[in-house]
Amino acid sequence: xxxxxxxxxxxxxxxxxxTGAAVLLPSIGLVQSCSYDPQIxxxxxxxxxPLLDEIGETIIPATADAPGAKxxxxxxxxxxxxxxxxxxxxxxxxxxxxxTLDSKAAMDYSESFVTINPTNRxxxxxxxxxxxxxxxxxxxxxxxxxxxxxxxxxxxTLNGYFTSEIGMTEARAYLPLPGQYVECMPYSKSDKVWxx
Numbered sequence: 001x002x003x004x005x006x007x008x009x010x011x012x013x014x015x016x017x018x019t020g021a022a023v024l025l026p027s028i029g030l031v032q033s034c035s036y037d038p039q040i041x042x043x044x045x046x047x048x049x050p051l052l053d054e055i056g057e058t059i060i061p062a063t064a065d066a067p068g069a070k071x072x073x074x075x076x077x078x079x080x081x082x083x084x085x086x087x088x089x090x091x092x093x094x095x096x097x098x099x100t101l102d103s104k105a106a107m108d109y110s111e112s113f114v115t116i117n118p119t120n121r122x123x124x125x126x127x128x129x130x131x132x133x134x135x136x137x138x139x140x141x142x143x144x145x146x147x148x149x150x151x152x153x154x155x156x157t158l159n160g161y162f163t164s165e166i167g168m169t170e171a172r173a174y175l176p177l178p179g180q181y182v183e184c185m186p187y188s189k190s191d192k193v194w195x196x
Contacts (some may be wrong), residue, residue: 049075077160097149
């Protein structure tokens, strides 16, 4: 009789622990899933292309008239420019800035820039753009002021997008050369800029 009582008591205790664990496990998972630990980059690599794509898409989003920057593989373009064309100082500014941007996303939204929703990405980049404007006002009139990382990201996005096939033929009205000279032609404010 005593043995069966002890056995039942042990069983209830074990079931209780099991239930407690079942209750605790999901909450532990939620705590872990709600925190994002941003990586510290020393350089940019192919692993950063999705992040660069989302930054570009936030700067030039898709519209009813034309695809956004991501459709032009803007991340690949940015990485190529970073590796092959940038001065070492600008490379450092860009990498440090992307680390800062990723940290801001983690601090404000507990996620990486890639996983936060497009509205929050836009808010975050608008904040960074305001910082860039304040930075330039602070250093106005000084010689050899290093660029703000947002200026580099925005410049790469604009250059990459508007020199791509999509940017040239869909975002702009494309006129291949050679073409005929037209002295005067009708124009309205709704017309796209010509890509020549």
